[in-house]
Amino acid sequence: MTWPAESVLRFSAFRLWFWLRPEWWMAALSAMAWLSMILPLAGLGSHHAHDQCGQHDTLVGLVHWGSMVCAMMFPLLIGQVRVIAARSLWSRRNRGIAIYLVGFLVPWLLYGLLAIRIMRYTPGSRSAIVALIIAAVWQMTPWKEQGLRWCHRTDILAPAGWRADADCFNSGRRAACGCLLSCWAVMLPCAMSGAIWMMPVLSLFGFAERSRHGIKPLSFVWLLVVAGVLALHTKLF
Amino acid sequence: MRIRRSALNLQQTSQSWDPILLWYAKGVRELQSRAISDPGSWRYQAAMHEYNSATDPFRSSGQPLPSQADQNRFWNRCQHGSWFFLSWHRAYLRFFERMIVAAIIPLGGPVDWALPFWDYSAGPNARKLPLAFQLQTLPDGSPNPLLVPAPDRTPAANSNGLVGTPPDADTSVCLGKRQFTNLGVVQQFGGGQTGFMHNGGVAGACEVTPHGSMHGAVGGFVGWMSAFSTAALDPIFWFHHANIDRLWELWHRQSLSHTDPTQTLWQTGVVFEFHDENGAVVPITSDQVVDIAAPLMDYDYEGLPPKPAPPAPLISATPAGGPRGPWMPTPQIIPEMIGASLGTVTLGSEPRSVSVAIAPPTGPAALLSKDPGSRSVHLVLENVQAAAAPIETYQVFVNLPANADPLQNEDLRAGVLPRFGIVEASQANSEHGGTGVNLSYDITKIAATLETRKAWDPTRLQVDFVPVRTPGDREGELEIQPVRVGRVSVYYS
Numbered sequence: 001m002t003w004p005a006e007s008v009l010r011f012s013a014f015r016l017w018f019w020l021r022p023e024w025w026m027a028a029l030s031a032m033a034w035l036s037m038i039l040p041l042a043g044l045g046s047h048h049a050h051d052q053c054g055q056h057d058t059l060v061g062l063v064h065w066g067s068m069v070c071a072m073m074f075p076l077l078i079g080q081v082r083v084i085a086a087r088s089l090w091s092r093r094n095r096g097i098a099i100y101l102v103g104f105l106v107p108w109l110l111y112g113l114l115a116i117r118i119m120r121y122t123p124g125s126r127s128a129i130v131a132l133i134i135a136a137v138w139q140m141t142p143w144k145e146q147g148l149r150w151c152h153r154t155d156i157l158a159p160a161g162w163r164a165d166a167d168c169f170n171s172g173r174r175a176a177c178g179c180l181l182s183c184w185a186v187m188l189p190c191a192m193s194g195a196i197w198m199m200p201v202l203s204l205f206g207f208a209e210r211s212r213h214g215i216k217p218l219s220f221v222w223l224l225v226v227a228g229v230l231a232l233h234t235k236l237f
Numbered sequence: 238m239r240i241r242r243s244a245l246n247l248q249q250t251s252q253s254w255d256p257i258l259l260w261y262a263k264g265v266r267e268l269q270s271r272a273i274s275d276p277g278s279w280r281y282q283a284a285m286h287e288y289n290s291a292t293d294p295f296r297s298s299g300q301p302l303p304s305q306a307d308q309n310r311f312w313n314r315c316q317h318g319s320w321f322f323l324s325w326h327r328a329y330l331r332f333f334e335r336m337i338v339a340a341i342i343p344l345g346g347p348v349d350w351a352l353p354f355w356d357y358s359a360g361p362n363a364r365k366l367p368l369a370f371q372l373q374t375l376p377d378g379s380p381n382p383l384l385v386p387a388p389d390r391t392p393a394a395n396s397n398g399l400v401g402t403p404p405d406a407d408t409s410v411c412l413g414k415r416q417f418t419n420l421g422v423v424q425q426f427g428g429g430q431t432g433f434m435h436n437g438g439v440a441g442a443c444e445v446t447p448h449g450s451m452h453g454a455v456g457g458f459v460g461w462m463s464a465f466s467t468a469a470l471d472p473i474f475w476f477h478h479a480n481i482d483r484l485w486e487l488w489h490r491q492s493l494s495h496t497d498p499t500q501t502l503w504q505t506g507v508v509f510e511f512h513d514e515n516g517a518v519v520p521i522t523s524d525q526v527v528d529i530a531a532p533l534m535d536y537d538y539e540g541l542p543p544k545p546a547p548p549a550p551l552i553s554a555t556p557a558g559g560p561r562g563p564w565m566p567t568p569q570i571i572p573e574m575i576g577a578s579l580g581t582v583t584l585g586s587e588p589r590s591v592s593v594a595i596a597p598p599t600g601p602a603a604l605l606s607k608d609p610g611s612r613s614v615h616l617v618l619e620n621v622q623a624a625a626a627p628i629e630t631y632q633v634f635v636n637l638p639a640n641a642d643p644l645q646n647e648d649l650r651a652g653v654l655p656r657f658g659i660v661e662a663s664q665a666n667s668e669h670g671g672t673g674v675n676l677s678y679d680i681t682k683i684a685a686t687l688e689t690r691k692a693w694d695p696t697r698l699q700v701d702f703v704p705v706r707t708p709g710d711r712e713g714e715l716e717i718q719p720v721r722v723g724r725v726s727v728y729y730s
Contacts (some may be wrong), residue, residue: 090600155721159577
């Protein structure tokens, strides 16, 4: 047998780029979700709408919440999605990723229903600051660290058929459960505060935490700093 | 420059020790006499690899551990299942060597003492532990600190027996790799791109065999060498890793195309920290350990070929057929999964066969060439887990005929499934939540052999797991601890 280098050279760089990055369309979805949160598109993603999330009906609130999860969480799934793609038959790569993402969104949307209810009764920046303090406390618990570990799990997949679909869904669901255990608290202030700058800041926080060396939560102090900035920003003190 | 010599070339009898080995024994004894809170102590050095109070054989000594902050910073740093495996262990070895030198100089030892290596693949008897590790006493009659009695070593190790099997010590697979970094499941010499810490991806070829397999061969079922947290307590650990380090340097010298990662993440992106012989903390990065002749490393290995000369300038800038040559990097390859087993495969004390349905590739592998002979074929064991140390290691075969003797079908052997590291990677509090280790074997040659014999079925592959138990390894005493292979899959690239 010979090394297939000659043949590989025939692939276009364009094609190769997409093959090596099966997560590209998930990243595109995330980018669209970011835009929908930042730009006042169709009245769904405006700053104002976001601010009033708790006062909208549940469905609209859930759309906002889902957009926020897509925007903030999907970039953290790149490694896991690459595993799903690599462990799937070529013809099933995108299907597997899509089902995995659906599985990931289901627990987050269920949590979103609860979060929307909480926000109805406790909207605004004061509640967001309290939520940030709760998130800071959560950073110090062993459950936070365990959630982070579960975020790095890889699952086995059946090669084809409904079992493969079920395994992709369950893999996404399990990943979301780990993510929820790790990040349930830090997502609440994003939705509560209405301060759009908090989303990229807390996204960076999550990204840094996921990609740092070893499984260790970032210091709770960072979240207290964010809470302080939010307090200053909203002139609470 | 100090020269690390082969332990097999150091002549020794029970009464006459080679000075290099004798000074090693005295240095080890000195380090063992220090308290664990001292970074220059034997136990502290071992804990830098990994520490687990539950498995610490010296926990009853009552010595206080260093502060939690110190432990968090310096302990449990070993890199496995990672592209930092080689560079971290090289630095780890060098600072350990400096500590031994510092310990023996006051005793009259040589300032240019160098850590020997155990080249277990050098010949049919090379898998016997050097005699210095088996003797009860030093020539002066004092206890030998290099001896680790059974069951903390496999019994054969201390009775001048061969440890493991020839495939455990095989270096041909790892030295045959053309690149350092894995691409997905396609295993290369050094391992897959990861962050600092271990597991999650496919381990590099050198890390699996001979590194992992020889760890298990010496440690046996419950021996120190078989677990991360106790491995470096056995003095043979350092000779074993000097050999792994030598293989990395040998791989470099085989070809100019054998280069280390150029990514910043590997070169300088992660800073390792070690204590020097004076207790000072020394930060070090992978790019600082690549050149063993550099002042920070300053050693060489006995018997290695010289570094290859750089190529002469080309007369023609671009040869016919494109810019190619042995020094050109190999283009990226895309592995494509073409089939996998359904459900978990449980391995016990009996041989086990698994049938994997495979389908023609439809992605890059289909486009590579219509000639199936131009493809590489890879067998991957995903999420290999064990709740407790497995008694057996396994040899992995492809399409082994029914009732055939594995020893008569070595050309169908894909490799070994070493026990080292599986338990650690299966624990819920491990970095990847206990999803186990992933192993990859290049079975391209086996596929070619089967094609030649007209025994290659393009729709189905049989994978055979043959257990190998070291004789005398507490046989019959303990329950079989199964190994679970999450999935057996086949890839083309």
